[in-house]
Each structure stands twice: as structure tokens, then as C-alpha cells.
Amino acid sequence: MAKIIVVTSGKGGVGKTTSSAAIGTGLALAGHKTVIVDFDIGLRNLDLIMGCERRVVYDFVNVINGEANLKQTLIKDKRTDNLFILPASQTRDKDALTRDGVEKVLNELAKDFDFIICDSPAGIESGAMMALYFADEAVVVTNPEVSSVRDSDRILGMLSSKSRRAEQGLEGIKEHLLLTRYNPERVEKGEMLSVEDVKEILAIELVGVIPESQAVLNASNSGQPVILDKESDAGQAYLDTIKRLLGEQVPFRFLNVEKKGFIKRIFGG
Amino acid sequence: MSVLHCADLSAATLQQLLSAKLAQAPAFFLQAPIVLNLSNVNQIPDFTALKNLFVELKLVLVGVTAANPEQKTAAHAAGLAVLQAGKANGKSQTSAAPLQPATLSTTDVTDNAKVSNTSTTVPASVTMDSKVVEQTVRSGQQIYAKGTDLIVKGAVGAGAEVIADGNIHIYGSLRGKAIAGANGDTSKRIYCYNLQAELVSIAGNYWLSDSLQDKFWGKSACIKMQDDSLVITELV
Numbered sequence: 001m002a003k004i005i006v007v008t009s010g011k012g013g014v015g016k017t018t019s020s021a022a023i024g025t026g027l028a029l030a031g032h033k034t035v036i037v038d039f040d041i042g043l044r045n046l047d048l049i050m051g052c053e054r055r056v057v058y059d060f061v062n063v064i065n066g067e068a069n070l071k072q073t074l075i076k077d078k079r080t081d082n083l084f085i086l087p088a089s090q091t092r093d094k095d096a097l098t099r100d101g102v103e104k105v106l107n108e109l110a111k112d113f114d115f116i117i118c119d120s121p122a123g124i125e126s127g128a129m130m131a132l133y134f135a136d137e138a139v140v141v142t143n144p145e146v147s148s149v150r151d152s153d154r155i156l157g158m159l160s161s162k163s164r165r166a167e168q169g170l171e172g173i174k175e176h177l178l179l180t181r182y183n184p185e186r187v188e189k190g191e192m193l194s195v196e197d198v199k200e201i202l203a204i205e206l207v208g209v210i211p212e213s214q215a216v217l218n219a220s221n222s223g224q225p226v227i228l229d230k231e232s233d234a235g236q237a238y239l240d241t242i243k244r245l246l247g248e249q250v251p252f253r254f255l256n257v258e259k260k261g262f263i264k265r266i267f268g269g
Numbered sequence: 270m271s272v273l274h275c276a277d278l279s280a281a282t283l284q285q286l287l288s289a290k291l292a293q294a295p296a297f298f299l300q301a302p303i304v305l306n307l308s309n310v311n312q313i314p315d316f317t318a319l320k321n322l323f324v325e326l327k328l329v330l331v332g333v334t335a336a337n338p339e340q341k342t343a344a345h346a347a348g349l350a351v352l353q354a355g356k357a358n359g360k361s362q363t364s365a366a367p368l369q370p371a372t373l374s375t376t377d378v379t380d381n382a383k384v385s386n387t388s389t390t391v392p393a394s395v396t397m398d399s400k401v402v403e404q405t406v407r408s409g410q411q412i413y414a415k416g417t418d419l420i421v422k423g424a425v426g427a428g429a430e431v432i433a434d435g436n437i438h439i440y441g442s443l444r445g446k447a448i449a450g451a452n453g454d455t456s457k458r459i460y461c462y463n464l465q466a467e468l469v470s471i472a473g474n475y476w477l478s479d480s481l482q483d484k485f486w487g488k489s490a491c492i493k494m495q496d497d498s499l500v501i502t503e504l505v
Contacts, residue, residue, distance in 0.1 A: 124409075150408050153426040157407025201444070203405050203424060 051223025208241030
């Protein structure tokens with residue numbers, strides 16, 4: 001039975017696609033057959049982050065409309081076994097997705113895959129609703145600042161009222177909080193909400209804290225999910241996140257300001 | 270708002286049916302706003318007579334829904350609002366309509382599917398059940414406890430609204446808006462575990478968060494009316 005995980009946030013630019021790519025890759029690295037579905041119809045980005053933009057032939061909307069089958073459309077990741085990407089259409093808009101069409105595609109994917117990661121578009125309109133409707137679990141990506149937190153709260157409300165599980169009275173979607181672009185130095189100066197602040201407001205379980213990192217931008221530019229950059233703090237934080245998603249207990253890292261050594265303090269760094 | 274489904278809208282029939290229904294729970298529908306659903310009605314009812322009948326029964330007829338063009342014109346002429354048919358309870362209402370000549374149903378103003386609707390078949394008991402929300406009320410959600418108290422076991426997020434005709438109890442942080450005594454009862458109160466509200470209001474008297482900063486911000490508090498103004502006191 002495939003597990004459908006939606007990566008969502010309400011607000012744009014908080015790291016949904018980066019996180020979708022990292023989580024999908026991480027789950028595949030852990031040996032689970034995983035597909036990442038780009039729901040951001042018209043603003044296709046996932047293919048760039050995954051570095052497969054030159055191999056997109058058909059897309060999600062083609063599959064829904066019956067113009068191509070899944071086998072033709074799924075792109076196999078070249079770096080990671082067990083990992084596939086279902087790209088969004090760039091030439092259409094969100095209305096191209098129908099609930100029946102999405103359900104049909106997800107059902108078909110569920111036969112072959114262990115995890116289906118739905119990369120949601122920003123906003124609370126039809127595209128985002130479509131991405132979260134069929135979810136079993138949700139990763140709510142939040143930046144430590146007030147507007148992102150409020151938008152996440154809104155999306156959490158949607159998850160508990162507008163999803164299939166809510167409408168059919170099933171057990172609710174399991175919600176995970178993923179805090180991204182976390183900067184302990186700015187938190188210490190009081191310029192940024194702390195992990196505890198965000199946890200207190202959103203009142204859901206924390207699955208990961210990704211530090212603000214140059215590695216993320218580098219990874220995006222090179223079309224390589226940051227989780228593959230195992231030297232980087234962001235990569236390691238995503239690896240921890242995957243372990244927690246899979247039920248392991250892992251202590252949180254990168255929450256405190258790194259103490260600078262004597263030499264660094266003199267010469268800067 | 271309560272919606273009335275009835276195929277026969279002559280004043281005499283309605284008088285009989287509604288009196289019987291109201292006798293079961295006189296307080297529950299006292300001055301309740303009522304909307305007439307005309308989906309099963311073909312002729313144009315005498316709206317003026319109906320309005321007088323509703324006044325007599327201590328109900329307020331506010332408008333009609335599912336009306337055909339002729340009915341709409343007549344309703345407008347009688348000073349009634351023409352409303353869109355609600356989707357939330359549509360199915361159950363249409364299926365119930367042919368069986369019973371008159372049914373009253375309430376639709377809650379909330380987009381939270383888990384929050385149960387107020388029951389219509391209220392036994393003639395003295396107390397009304399409070400509305401209980403088990404989880405956090407998220408930004409953008411609206412919960413209305415009609416004619417009763419509202420109890421929220423989680424927090425109320427910024428941008429969320431909790432409204433009750435009775436008291437409001439929040440066993441978490443109140444960051445959104447809380448409106449108690451919504452039908453004008455100044456004796457109602459708001460209790461919360463952690464006060465960080467955008468707005469608190471009792472019977473239309475309100476304070477914005479600016480006025481709440483000095484005392485009890487971030488602390489537990491009780492908000493009530495005293496001598497025509499709001500006061501905040503300690504919870505314990």
C-alpha cells in the first residue's frame with residue numbers, strides 16, 4: 001500500500017520543491033520505491049531541481065487526458081535507484097487537473113510505488129487542494145517568520161477539513177512540521193522565530209529543521225537534490241528528516257549557533 | 270441559519286406544523302432567523318401573511334432560497350432576501366423533504382468537517398449541549414456555536430474566528446478572534462488559557478489586540494462585561 005505524502009506550505013518560496021526533491025531522493029536512498037509528482041501545473045520547477053529538465057517528454061496533464069501512459073511519462077532518476085519523477089505541464093494551468101483524473105493517476109502509481117510525494121503549488125486554490133486531497137501524510141514546510149507560520153496554520157486547517165480523509169471521516173492526515181531556512185544566529189538575536197515558537201503556534205510534531213545554507217542554492221543550480229550533498233549541513237538535516245519520517249528517533253541538529261574557535265575568531269570566518 | 274422545507278406554504282398549515290415543532294423546544298428556536306426553501310413549492314406563497322405568522326410564532330423570516338423567478342419577485346416585493354441554496358446539508362434535506370411535511374435543519378457556519386452540526390431533534394430539556402471542538406482551530410476557520418457555549422480544547426490560531434451565543438472557553442492560546450454573546454447577551458464571558466487575541470468581543474463590545482497588550486497578554490484571563498465596558502480579570 002503506497003503512502004501518499006503531500007509537501008505543502010500555503011506560502012510560496014519556503015522550500016516546498018527543494019524539500020520534495022530531498023525527501024523523495026532520501027526515501028529512495030533508504031530503499032523505498034518512490035515517485036515525486038509535480039502538482040505545480042504551469043510553473044514546472046521540480047524537473048530543474050532534480051536535474052531532469054532535458055528528459056521531459058510527456059507530463060502529468062498528458063496522463064490525465066489519456067494522451068500518454070504513465071510508463072512513457074515517468075522519468076527515472078539517473079543518480080538514485082528506485083526514484084521516479086512525474087513532471088508537471090508547463091503550458092497548461094491548474095484547472096487542467098480534475099479530481100477524478102488525479103485519483104486515477106495516483107491509484108495507478110500506488111500499485112508500483114511505496115511512496116508518492118506530491119509537490120504542492122503555493123496558495124490555497126484548486127492546485128494546492130488537489131495536491132493535498134488524497135494525502136495520507138503531510139509535510140508542512142515553514143520558514144521561521146510570522147507570515148509563513150500563519151499560512152501554514154491555514155493549510156493545516158485545510159488538511160483537517162478539505163482532504164479526502166476529512167470528508168470521508170477517516171483517520172486524519174498525519175501532519176509533520178518541517179522548518180526550513182533556519183538561522184540560529186538570527187534566532188539568538190531575536191530576529192527570527194525559534195523552533196519552540198513555531199512549534200507552540202502550529203502545535204504539530206516536528207520532523208526536521210533545515211538550516212539556512214549555501215548548499216541549497218548550489219544544489220538547485222546544479223540540478224542535484226541537496227540531500228545528495230552529504231557534507232553539507234542542509235543535506236545532513238534532510239537525511240535526519242527522512243529517518244524521522246520513517247519512524248526513527250533522531251536528535252535534532254543545527255539548532256544552536258556554532259561556537260567559533262579561537263583561530264576563527266581572530267581571522268574571521 | 271435554519272432552513273424550513275415545506276410543500277404547503279399556506280399560513281394555516283404552517284401555523285399548525287410549526288407550533289407543534291416549536292412546542293418540542295420552545296427556547297431553541299426563539300427569534301431564530303428562518304429561511305424558506307421553496308424547491309418543493311410551485312405557486313407563489315403569500316409572503317406578507319407568512320411574515321406575520323412568523324412574528325406571531327416568535328421567529329424571524331429573513332428570506333427564501335431555491336425560488337423560481339416569479340417567487341423571487343414576490344419575495345423581493347415583500348422585503349425578503351433571496352439566498353443561494355446552501356450546499357452543506359443539501360443532500361439530507363432533499364431526501365428528508367418528501368417524507369415530512371415540515372423539517373427544520375440548522376447549518377453551522379464552519380468549514381471544519383469534524384465539527385458536528387447542532388442537532389435539531391432537541392428533547393425538551395433545560396440545558397443545551399455545549400459545542401466542543403477537540404482540535405486546534407486553524408487560521409481561516411470559523412466556528413459558530415449557535416445558542417450555546419463553545420469549548421475549544423486546542424488553540425485558536427491567528428486569523429481564525431470562534432463565535433458563540435454563549436460563553437467561550439479556550440484551553441489553549443487565543444490568537445484569533447473570539448466573539449461571545451453574539452446575540453447580544455452581555456452576561457457571557459470569554460475564558461482562555463493564554464491571551465494573545467486579535468479581537469475579543471462580548472455582545473458587540475470589542476477590544477483589539479492593541480488594547481490587550483498591557484495586562485494579561487500571554488497569560489490566562491477571563492473577559493467579561495462590567496458597567497457597559499469590557500474588563501479582563503485573572504482566571505484563577
